[in-house]
Amino acid sequence: MAMRSMFRLVLCAVSVLFVATLPARAEPTFKVAWSIYTGYMPWPYAQNAGILQKWAKKYGINIELVQVNDYVESINQYTGGKVDAVTATTMDALTIPAVGGVDTTIPILGDYSNGNDGIVLKGANKTFADLKGKKINLVQFSVSHYMLARAFEAHGMNISDAKLQNVSDADFVSAFMTPDVDAVVAWNPAFIELKKLPNVSVVYQSTEMPGELVDALLVNTKTLKEHPELGKALTGAWFETLAVIKANDAKSAEARKLMADLSGTSVESLNSQIDTTAFYYDPGAGAAYTRSPDMVKAMDLVRTFCFDQQLMGTGAKSKDAIGIALPGQTLGDASNIKLRLDDTFMQLLADNKL
Numbered sequence: 216m217a218m219r220s221m222f223r224l225v226l227c228a229v230s231v232l233f234v235a236t237l238p239a240r241a242e243p244t245f246k247v248a249w250s251i252y253t254g255y256m257p258w259p260y261a262q263n264a265g266i267l268q269k270w271a272k273k274y275g276i277n278i279e280l281v282q283v284n285d286y287v288e289s290i291n292q293y294t295g296g297k298v299d300a301v302t303a304t305t306m307d308a309l310t311i312p313a314v315g316g317v318d319t320t321i322p323i324l325g326d327y328s329n330g331n332d333g334i335v336l337k338g339a340n341k342t343f344a345d346l347k348g349k350k351i352n353l354v355q356f357s358v359s360h361y362m363l364a365r366a367f368e369a370h371g372m373n374i375s376d377a378k379l380q381n382v383s384d385a386d387f388v389s390a391f392m393t394p395d396v397d398a399v400v401a402w403n404p405a406f407i408e409l410k411k412l413p414n415v416s417v418v419y420q421s422t423e424m425p426g427e428l429v430d431a432l433l434v435n436t437k438t439l440k441e442h443p444e445l446g447k448a449l450t451g452a453w454f455e456t457l458a459v460i461k462a463n464d465a466k467s468a469e470a471r472k473l474m475a476d477l478s479g480t481s482v483e484s485l486n487s488q489i490d491t492t493a494f495y496y497d498p499g500a501g502a503a504y505t506r507s508p509d510m511v512k513a514m515d516l517v518r519t520f521c522f523d524q525q526l527m528g529t530g531a532k533s534k535d536a537i538g539i540a541l542p543g544q545t546l547g548d549a550s551n552i553k554l555r556l557d558d559t560f561m562q563l564l565a566d567n568k569l
Contacts, residue, residue, distance in 0.1 A: 242275055242277050243442060244277040244278075244279060245276060245277070245278050245299040245300065245438070245445050246279045246281050246298040247279070247299065247300040248283050248289040248290075248293055248298040248302070249280060249281070249289065250282070250283050250284065250286040250302065251404070251479075252286070252302075252403065253331055253403045253478075253489060253491075253492050254325050254326045254328075254331070254430035254494070255325070255430065256474040256485075257453065257460060258280055258302065258456075259282070259473070259474070259477055260456060260460070260470045260474055261452050261455075261456040262280050263473055264456070264459070266452050266455050266456050266459075267448075267452045270447075270448040270451040270452040273451070274444035274448045276442070276444055276445060278445075278448060278449070278452075284385055285384065286303075286357070286384045287307075287357065289302070290303050290433075293433060293435075294311055294312040294315045294317050296435075299438050300434040300445075300449070301432075301433050302325070302432055302433075303433050304358040304428060304429060305321065305431055305513070305514065306358045306361050306429075308321060308431065308433050308554055309514075309521055309527075309537065309539065310356060310521050310526045313554040314521075314527055314528050314553075317435065317553070318435070318552070318553050318555075319433050319434070319435065319436060319553065319555070320433070320436045320557050321431045321505075321554070321557060322434055322439065322446045322450060322557050322559070322560040323431060323449065323560065324430075324504060324505055324556075324561070325429075325432065325495065326492050326493050326494040327425065327426050327427070328402070328428035328492065329491050329492065329493040330420050330491030331402055331406065331421060331492050332358070332359065332402045332403075332421040333401065333417050334346070334351075334362075334363065334366065334398060334417070334418050335391070335401065335409040335410060335412075335415050335416070335418075336349065336397065336415065336416050337391075337396075337398065337416075338414060338415070338416060339415070339416060341416035341418055342418060343372075343419055344370065344372070346372075346376075347372065347376045347377065349397035350377075350378045350395065350396055350397045350398070351363070351377050351397065352380050352382040352387070352390050352391065352399040353379060353382065353400035353401075354381070354384055354400075355381035356524060356526055359402065360379075360524070361427075361428075362400065362421060362428060363379075363400050364520055364523075364524070365424055365516075366424075369423070377398075380396070382399075384401075384402070384405065387399055387406075387409065388408050391412075398418075404479070404484060404485075404488060407487065422491075425493070426504075426513060427517075429513065432449060432453070434449070446559075446560045447569050449560075450561060450564050451564060454498050454561075454564055457494055457495075457496050460489070460494075461494075468482075471486065498561040498562070499562070502558040502562040503558075505541070505542060505558040505561070506541075506542045506543065506558050510541060510556065511541055514539055514541065514556070518534045518539065518547065522534035535547040535548055537552075537553050538550070538551050538552035539553075539555075540554070540555040541556045542556070
């Protein structure tokens with residue numbers, strides 16, 4: 216008996232020593248790409264203030280933010296698998312990663328543009344009708360293209376009556392200053408700078424189509440299913456950050472100053488941009504809109520535009536080619552779902568369950 220007991224003691228000691236010498240298990244790291252736009256600026260503040268790291272630590276992961284200067288390139292990097300998530304509009308989520316075969320989930324609705332996007336035409340006292348025959352710069356096939364098409368339709372005009380020229384969002388202002396451009400479809404902060412120029416007219420703004428130009432966070436569906444803690448950490452960090460920005464106190468002022476500096480603009484300009492950005496400050500409101508008939512209608516308008524502009528791939532026979540899953544229903548092919556709008560994480564936070 217004594218020998219057996221001694222053997223067990225030695226065996227336990229060896230086991231403890233073996234476990235103690237095992238290398239620590241590395242926490243998984245996830246990358247989130249973002250570009251400069253009012254609706255995305257809370258993310259770098261979340262990182263700078265330690266909010267993002269706090270929520271990542273809570274769920275045992277690491278989250279790295281990756282700034283990409285060109286908006287479309289940021290989505291391309293996500294589509295190519297270089298990052299796990301990206302800030303983008305719901306429309307661009309469909310036209311780039313979903314069409315490219317990347318199953319994408321939207322766990323966070325950030326905001327909708329309520330004057331953050333618009334169309335600027337050279338010349339004073341111009342109207343929308345004056346766009347006919349003009350050369351218009353825009354990020355082609357982006358949400359700006361969608362807004363332009365909807366605006367032409369609303370004014371009883373045909374978008375083919377204008378000449379569209381593709382441009383990077385980084386070149387909105389500089390390209391507009393050249394004689395070869397008559398108008399530009401832009402978003403903030405460039406839109407604000409363009410409006411300040413002499414002898415120009417703003418002929419359309421996103422205030423005329425509320426709830427349609429929606430900014431969100433896109434996450435790879437496979438990654439999110441395997442690591443729901445990523446969705447929880449990102450959701451918690453996002454809404455805590457929005458609460459800071461919304462508050463009228465010293466911390467809010469500090470946050471807005473940092474966001475303005477990173478945007479290359481003044482605090483006054485940033486504040487005016489925030490005023491025209493309808494943030495979903497309440498996670499319950501974001502979850503509710505995701506479930507609403509208005510979201511279904513908006514996504515149906517988006518997919519109709521995408522199909523009409525031949526943005527759903529060469530093999531698409533109709534706008535139903537790609538499935539878009541929303542809470543309780545699916546638009547399009549249920550056997551080919553590539554875009555999912557998920558209210559789960561926002562609702563968990565609203566219910567104090569994160």
